[in-house]
Amino acid sequence: MSEPQYIVNEAEQGTRIDKLLTNVTSDYSRSQIRTWFDKNLVTVNGKTVKPNYKCQTADKVEWMVPEVEPLDVVAKNIPIDIVYEDKDILVVNKASGMVVHPSAGHQEDTLVNALLYHCDDLSGINGVKRPGIVHRIDKDTSGLLVVAKNDLAHEGLAEQLKKKSMKRDYKAIVHGDIPHDYGTIDAPIGRSEKNRQLMDVTEKGKSAVTHFEVIERLHEKFSVVKCVLETGRTHQIRVHMKYIGFPIVGDPKYGQRKSIDVDGQALHAYHLQFEHPITKELLEFEAPLPTKFTKVLENIRKSY
Template sequence: MKTHILIAEEKGVRLDKWLSQQSADWSRSLVQQWIEEGHVKVNGEETKSNYKIRLNDEVVIEEPEVQELEVKAENLNLDIIYEDKDVLVVNKPRGMVVHPAPGHPSGTLVNGLMYHCEDLSGINGVIRPGIVHRIDKDTSGLLMVAKNDLAHESLVDQLKNKSTKRRYEALVSGVVPHDKGTIDAPIGRDPDDRQKMTVTEHYSREAVTHFHVIERFERYTHVACELETGRTHQIRAHMKYIGFPIIGDPKYGPRKKHEFPIEGQALHAELLGFVHPRTGEEMVFRAPLPEDMKACLTEAKNK
């Protein structure tokens, strides 16, 4: 890991913009990622990308080592829900990583997409071609993929404008008393565990999740959660925050372990909607609950 110490000689410029101007190798999206992951400190403190630098601020960057990965096309028999020349919608199985990373160089969704498609958007580089948004490894369900840069930019804008529809189903511990509700609580990195997110006012971003009850059991609740924003681990962290953690979740799940027939969290991206980047048509896709989620619901009814 390389350490860089920079002293600001100007003021009023956003931190991410200023940093991206300090090296030709540092794109704005890259430094935003470093800031979010805690690799950048201003005067000894972590901060946000939109921090306005001040004269003589000391900015320390711990630049992570870049590991070059060779992304190979693999025939993974992806469950393609929809495809045309611009976009693709895939139903990702639980346990599949979205894109290659150290420790997961193969068997990822990107490996499968590269086998299936001749072209993918190059905006996110060779490691994440076509990837517009992600769902966690142990969450199943729908993802939209861009096959060219025009589609990629349109879909990203829709995510930023909160005009996409993303609904999940989950099995949570406890009986949710309200038929529906909204969790409006900012999310940031957990200071005690950098691999987790938590509800906090400290270096956080707006996060809004709407939920409604599908069915109540004696000790559990089947809920639907709709994302207004798309923060890392948002539903998982929000449901834990209100006292109803998702069954099977290794990071945010109930303290008391429950035996359910599922590997990972009982969370499934069931509905995805967006406006087609080229035609302007409103498109909505649904993926039925996978068998492991169905088995969890059956188990919950009997407990």
């Protein structure tokens, strides 16, 4: 590790230490620098500090830059549907059945494996297992997600997610005839106390808000809905639709025991809109419903 240092000048009095380091070390993003504090790699006058420390004139700031962790995810030539790409970002229409990034039980054949084969550079903010990944969609959910090629683009996209300005719309087939044309589900989501592998609506959970609109009603037994995410909790739409009594068709975790065989849940991220993190251009994309989804709709219309 390298051990650079910096003496705070009078004009920098009162500046947060993380902001100061961002200005002084232009090669590193603010998100990267925050990780240095987590590892106690930043000191002021020989003592470790938190990122919100206010600098004083003549403070001696020292920091150690950790060595880049070697990438241990293998690039694989896996076909992916790239709907947009430039030097900073790309937008992928992910197929149902593909895991977004390596995790326990899914070390290969993920979207990240495919991206590493396609791209020379991906942002490193989320570590070696999730390069470029700004947001995720579940394995058996299909549809659009944006990937960052560098840390600056990643930070810009993450900020839009934080401010809820990135628009992410889904279509789903659910069990039941929803009586309202529109609705908002505002219910916190966290780990289920009964089964830690599942998420659930719980008072101890994090804020989660999903807006929905009924697009079509099918024989009083099914509804096609549009869901708009205001927040992005794990399994959010699946958990919320179950919570209000209209679980997603084919959902193996949160659906009905007797459901239509969809090989996963009938959920598709069809619309994505955001501001390009570098050029500031407003970008908008739509992905048509996959064959799996349309076949389920056809079967319902014919069978009921």
